[in-house]
Amino acid sequence: MADAPATIELSRPELRAVTGYAVACARPALAIFEREHPDDRRPRDALDAAQAFADGAERTRALRDNAWSAHRAAQETRDAGQGAASDAARAAAHACGAAFLHPLAKATQVKHILGSAAHAARAFELSAGDDPAVGAERIARSRDLARAVVTEVLGRYPAAPPGGGRVGELIRQLDASLR
Template sequence: MTIDEGDHRTLALWAADCAERVLPYFEAERPNDSRPRDGIEAARAWVRDEIGVSEARDAAFAAHAAARDVERSAAREAARAAGHAAATAHVADHAPHAGTYAVKAAAATADAAADTTAPESEREWQRRQLPKHLRPVAFGDRETD
């Protein structure tokens, strides 16, 4: 599917929203490390034409580096989600990865051990946030309606 500039920006905002929902998992482990939060903000700043793609890519690389600096998987996956959100400015194909890592972060929490529906609930929230015509981009052949 070919997407236009408006859809690209919609996907970047969606990816940022997905990453922001799980950001607390990272910040609980590394409260003074702003790299994932900066990545999420970079995605949004790119949408607002406040930064260019290269700045967003730098923020993506930094968020991914933050992921390598943590122990807990929920924190790591949350930072990866933020990295992919920022990278969506460069290539829209990063947006689905932001969603996938957000689901992985939700699944990796201690609460998710007791609530096996956490990943499905997170994915359903994500699906509802996107316009129908972009759901196949984010969810591939898993999207049926």
């Protein structure tokens, strides 16, 4: 059997579509973060930067900087015991990260495509008292948001890898439903 290719072809329009999908999945969870931290714009700014890229802006350092800022907001809220807010911020950070999907045929890259959806679903689960039915419903909504280009790009990668706790489970559920 021949080895799988080491790299995957990705066009700029495909990266924009994947990023737009990630933003659409993450944006509903922003309200969870903003309920706890109404004056902290870092996750909102990350989503706005990712949406700008999806809409045609260049992929610049500002996009990466916004992702790191949202990630710091996620760490701070996690450290403060605000798990739902943390996952909501992490969803925003992953939306920016989608713009940097690597053309490497590795299962770990699936998180760039589906991480924002999984973290948003986890934020909703935690916000509802850690109810897995709420997460499953959010994953179903994320599945419905995926357009053909997103599923086609996802199909070029190996299936999502094991591990990653509850967010990893949500990624694998979404991955399996989109393939």
